[in-house]
């Protein structure tokens with residue numbers, strides 16, 4: 001079953017990747033460029049974007065801060081002026097820090113909500129009128145398996161990612177009848193600057209290039225949820241459907257006798 005129109009002919013695709021200066025976004029920009037798409041790369045680091053675009057064949061580099069609505073609007077205006085429309089928007093921008101009840105930090109909470117959730121809303125506000133007018137296009141939002149269910153040490157990041165999954169589901173139901181695709185990307189552990197801060201071992205760790213390839217495959221197959229690596233995410237998806245009695249017991253078992261910090265690393269039950 002195909003949830004979305006399948007994205008196949010990349011040479012006709014006008015793509016905006018927000019959060020493309022490093023990590024998965026940078027790898028995705030290269031992969032779509034190799035397939036012939038026109039790609040506008042955005043993030044805050046203008047120098048990195050310029051360097052990236054210079055190594056691509058048909059790219060625009062446009063810095064922005066997703067928290068700053070005017071900068072998001074300005075970037076999208078540039079894309080539309082250059083290409084006359086948009087076919088795929090990938091909302092990749094995200095920030096993360098571990099947080100437990102002992103390390104609860106309201107400033108860091110607000111920062112993660114601002115970038116991960118409010119930033120996505122700023123993009124949505126900017127692109128929706130164009131997508132509706134076009135009667136086509138695809139919005140892909142990058143969430144995380146950390147958004148499936150509550151996990152210890154994820155008091156800020158997890159809730160922002162759970163909200164994105166919920167948002168993607170709602171958007172999909174409203175936009176599918178209008179021929180507009182919506183997908184949500186839920187990666188496991190990917191080796192990027194975001195996860196290099198982790199001090200614990202990360203199971204099934206994959207490279208940003210493999211993650212980008214999975215995203216391309218998911219978009220080409222018309223998937224709604226693009227999750228990977230499957231060996232890891234299948235187990236987590238099973239935990240997602242357990243009733244609370246079993247879910248809490250499973251999490252307790254996984255973390256028993258351990259620093260809770262290791263929960264997400266051992267969530268392969």
Ligand SMILES: NC(=O)c1ccc[n+]([C@@H]2O[C@H](COP(=O)([O-])OP(=O)(O)OC[C@H]3O[C@@H](n4cnc5c(N)ncnc54)[C@H](OP(=O)(O)O)[C@@H]3O)[C@@H](O)[C@H]2O)c1
Nearest residue numbers: 019021023024043044045065066093094144189190192194
């Ligand atoms: N790596 C993983 O294991 C993993 C797992 C699950 C989900 N994810 C999600 O995947 C996405 C990409 O993460 P990544 O692992 O590739 O990490 P990353 O290398 O740190 O990339 C994050 C990107 O977001 C941009 N960004 C951050 N704050 C921004 C802001 N305020 N405005 C605009 N751009 C901003 C960063 O660029 P600038 O700093 O230049 O702005 C960078 O391009 C994130 O949403 C993350 O939550 C990652």
